Amino acid sequence: MVATSSQTIVISGYYGFRNIGDEAVLQSILAALREESEAAGVAIEPVVLSIDPEWTARTYGVKAVHRMKFSEVRNAIKNSSGLISGGGSLLQDATGIKSIPYYLGVIKLAQWMRKPTFIYAQGIGPVNRGMFRPLIASVFRRCQYVSVRDVESAALLRDIGIPQNMIEVVPDPVMGLSLPDGNPLTRMTDDSVTSTGPGASNVKNESASSEAVDPSAKPELPVVGVSVRFWNPQRTELMQLAEGLDAMMSRMPLNIRFLPFHYPGDDEASRFVMNMLSHVEDQGSKVSIAPQSETPLEMLEEVSRCDLLIGMRLHSLIYAASQNVPMLGISYDPKIDHFLGRLGSVPAGTSYDLDHRIVASESERLLLDQEGWRASHAAQLEKLRREAQLPAKRIVEYLRK
Numbered sequence: 001m002v003a004t005s006s007q008t009i010v011i012s013g014y015y016g017f018r019n020i021g022d023e024a025v026l027q028s029i030l031a032a033l034r035e036e037s038e039a040a041g042v043a044i045e046p047v048v049l050s051i052d053p054e055w056t057a058r059t060y061g062v063k064a065v066h067r068m069k070f071s072e073v074r075n076a077i078k079n080s081s082g083l084i085s086g087g088g089s090l091l092q093d094a095t096g097i098k099s100i101p102y103y104l105g106v107i108k109l110a111q112w113m114r115k116p117t118f119i120y121a122q123g124i125g126p127v128n129r130g131m132f133r134p135l136i137a138s139v140f141r142r143c144q145y146v147s148v149r150d151v152e153s154a155a156l157l158r159d160i161g162i163p164q165n166m167i168e169v170v171p172d173p174v175m176g177l178s179l180p181d182g183n184p185l186t187r188m189t190d191d192s193v194t195s196t197g198p199g200a201s202n203v204k205n206e207s208a209s210s211e212a213v214d215p216s217a218k219p220e221l222p223v224v225g226v227s228v229r230f231w232n233p234q235r236t237e238l239m240q241l242a243e244g245l246d247a248m249m250s251r252m253p254l255n256i257r258f259l260p261f262h263y264p265g266d267d268e269a270s271r272f273v274m275n276m277l278s279h280v281e282d283q284g285s286k287v288s289i290a291p292q293s294e295t296p297l298e299m300l301e302e303v304s305r306c307d308l309l310i311g312m313r314l315h316s317l318i319y320a321a322s323q324n325v326p327m328l329g330i331s332y333d334p335k336i337d338h339f340l341g342r343l344g345s346v347p348a349g350t351s352y353d354l355d356h357r358i359v360a361s362e363s364e365r366l367l368l369d370q371e372g373w374r375a376s377h378a379a380q381l382e383k384l385r386r387e388a389q390l391p392a393k394r395i396v397e398y399l400r401k
Contacts, residue, residue, distance in 0.1 A: 006042075006043040006044075006045065007042060007043070007044050007045070007081040007082075007399045008044075008045045008046075008047060008079060008080045008081050009033070009044055009045070009046055009047070009080060009081060009082055009083070009084055009395075009399070010046075010047045010048075010049065010076050010077050010080045010082070010083045010084070010110070011026070011029060011030075011046055011047070011048045011049065011083075011084045012049045012067070012083060012084065012085045012086075012103065012106045012107070013025065013026060013049070013085070013086060013087065013088055013090060014088055014090065015048055015049065015050045015051070015056060015067070016048075016050030016051035016052035016053065016055060016056045016064070016067070017051055017052075018052075018055075018263065018292075019261070019262045020261045020262065020293055020296055020299050020315070021088075021174075021261050021262070021313060021314065021315030021316075022088050023059075023295070023296045024174045024177060024296035024299070024300070024315055024318075024319070025086070025087045025088050025172070025173055025174055025315075026048065026056075026060065026296075027060065027177060027295070027296045027297070028087075028173035028174045028175075028176050028177045028296075028388070029084065029086070029087065029120060029173055029392070030046055030060060030062065031176065031177065031178075032173060032176055032388070032389050032391070032392035032393075033046065033392045033395070033396065035389070035392070036389065036392040036393045036395075036396040037396050040396050040397065040400050041400075042396055042399055042400050044396070044399070045062075045063070046062045046063070047062070047063045047064065047065060047076045047080065048060070048062055048063070048064040048065075049064070049065060049066075049067040049073060049076070049106065050064045050065070050066070050067055051066070051067055051068065053065050053066050059294070059295055073106065073109070074109065077106075077109060077110045077113055077115060078113055080110075080115060081115070081116070081399055082110070082115050082116040082117065082118065082144075082395075082398075082399065083106070083107065083110035083115055083116075083117045083118070084117075084118045084120045084395065085103060085106065085107050085117065085118070085119055085120065085122070086118075086119055086120030086121055086122045086147075086173075086391075087120050087121040087122055087123075087149065087172065087173045088122065088123065089122070089123040089124075089335070090103045090122055091103060091104070091122060091124050091125070091127065091132075091136060092123075092124070092125055092126055092127065093126065093127055093128055093129050093132060094126050094128070097129065100127070100132045100135070100136070101135075104135055104136065104139050107139050107143070108139055111139070111142050116144040116398065116399075117142070117143045117144060118143065118144060118145040118146075118391070118394075118395050118398075119140065119143055119145065119146040119147060119148070120147060120173065120391045120395075121147050121148065121149045121170050121171070121172060121173045121388075121391050122147070122148055122149065122153065123148065123149050123150060123153055123172075123335055124136075124148055124153035124156050124157060125152070125153060125156045127156065127160075133160040134160070134161075136157075136160060137157075137160045137161040137162060140157065140162050140166075141161070141162065141166075143166075144398055145168075145391070145394050145395060145398065146162065146166050146167050146168065147167070147168040147169070147170045147390070147391045147394070148167060148168075148169055148170070149169075149170060149171060149172045149173075150169065150335065150338040150339070150342075151169055151338075152334065152338055153169075154167045154169050168390065168391075168394070170387050170388065170390050170391055171342070171384040171385075171387050171388045172314075172315075172318050172339070172388070173388055173391070174296075174315055174318045174319065174322065174388075175318055175321060175322055175384045175385050175387075175388040176322075176385055176388035176389055177296065177297075177300060177319075177322055178322065179297060179300055179301060179304060179323075180297070220255075221253050221254055221255040221284075221285065221286060222252070222254055222255065222307045222308070222367055223254075223255045223257055223305055223306045223307050223308075224245075224248070224254050224255065224256050224257065224306065224307065224308045224309075224310065224363065224367075225257050225258075225259050225302070225303055225305075225306035225308070225309040225310070225311075225316070225320070225325075226241075226245070226256060226257065226258050226259065226270070226273070226309075226310050226311075227258075227259045227260075227261055227266070227309070227310070227311040227312060227313045227316030228241065228258070228266065228269045228270055228272075228273055228312050228313075228330075229261075229262065229265060229266050229269050229312050229313060229332070230265055230268070230269045230272075231312070231332040231351045232332075232351045232352055235272065236352070236354070237330060237332075237349070237350070237351045237352070237354040238269065238272055238273050238276075239276065240349075240354040240355060240356045240359065241273055241310070241330070241354065241356070241359060242273045242276035242277055242356075243276075243356035243359075244356035244357070244358075244359025244360045244363070245273070245277060245359070245360075246276075246277055246278055247356060247357070247359075247360040248359075248360050248363055248364060249277070249280065249283050249285040250283060251364070252364075252367075253283055253284035253285045254285045254286075255285070255286045255287075255288075256277070256285065256286070256287040256288070257288055257289075257290060257302070257305075257306065258270035258271075258273070258274060258287075258288070258289040258290065259290050259299065259302055259303065259316060260289065260290065260292070261299065261313045261315060261316055262313070263292050266313070267289070267292070270289050271289065274287055274289065290302050299319065300319055300322070300323065303316070303319040303320055303323055303325060304323040304325065306320070306325050307325070307326070307367055307370060308325070308326050308327070308328065308363060308366050308367050308370075309325050309326070309327045309328070310327070310328045310330070310348075310359070310363065311327060311328070311329055311330065312329075312330045312331075312332055312336075312351070314333070314335050314336055314339060317329050317336070317339060317340070318339065321343065321381055321384065322381075322385065324374050324378075324381065326366040326367075326370050326373040326374070327345075327366075328348045328359070328362055328363055328366065329345070329347040329348065330347060330348060330349055330350065330351065330354060331347035331349070331350045331351070332350065332351040342380070342384065343377055343380050343381070343384075344377070344380065348362050
């Protein structure tokens with residue numbers, strides 16, 4: 001459809017920090033807006049508030065301004081047709097007291113300028129400080145559209161005074177993210193450090209060509225993607241995970257691929273686990289760590305190559321779901337439980353209560369029945385992908401009118 005009107009929309013979120021989960025949210029929002037606006041005949045020009053506007057503009061091909069420069073933010077909103085706030089966990093005070101005032105302030109600025117404001121698939125909370133609750137309620141009641149990514153966020157909003165009919169519960173926007181058509185899902189090149197256990201020297205793996213297959217060559221190993229982060233100060237969950245991975249490799253050769261979603265923390269957590277693994281070379285297994293991804297699609301392709309994903313990071317699990325990859329979640333936050341619950345699943349354990357025997361047995365079960373997992377979850381996964389488009393559809397419909 002030929003576009004009949006043009007609209008500029010400002011997008012506020014945790015962007016430009018190169019956190020691959022939040023960058024995936026932005027990539028997903030941009031893709032959904034593009035798809036829905038083209039279908040509706042509305043040309044939308046996004047302007048992203050970023051801590052690194054040059055990098056954001058270069059990476060996504062959109063305009064960007066510095067999120068901490070008030071004059072740039074004000075001018076961007078002034079010259080826009082509206083503001084999107086989201087997605088991700090923006091309105092929470094678990095990581096500090098600055099997030100809620102900042103993101104509410106950006107929304108309030110747009111409302112003072114009489115611009116429509118839209119809440120895009122946010123995870124709300126925890127909000128432990130009572131002073132923030134009436135502020136959130138006051139700002140949200142003036143929004144033209146409010147969507148959250150789980151029923152718990154919706155319940156929190158109802159508790160602070162947002163009417164039920166104002167809130168739409170939708171999946172995380174990353175569920176709608178897909179690889180470009182025709183992008184070859186080649187096996188990983190292992191162009192990163194490989195560990196062979198405690199005290200072993202680090203070497204690089206040779207990569208197998210995806211163009212030609214030698215019939216006499218050994219079959220490719222099952223790829224187990226692992227996304228971990230530091231959370232429990234005692235690191236007991238990471239120790240249990242390492243023991244579970246060791247148990248798996250003692251029974252079958254595997255390609256363990258660590259996938260850091262946030263640098264440098266996740267990279268350090270990955271190496272912490274790698275250095276505890278012992279059943280590697282003697283069992284014909286491989287253990288490697290992916291290099292830092294420049295874009296969400298690079299990490300999405302990494303996940304798409306996995307036969308199983310064991311994840312602590314929420315977006316590692318969402319990536320796996322979007323690519324139909326069986327997953328095993330380790331919960332450090334209720335948002336993990338909420339997402340797995342939408343798939344009819346539960347975590348294998350938590351950051352304070354994880355058993356290596358469950359990790360090993362559940363992982364082996366999923367590896368041996370990948371198609372069964374896909375078949376049993378196909379309807380749920382398709383529903384989540386479809387519903388992930390709803391916020392973009394609602395916003396485009398509003399702007400079109």
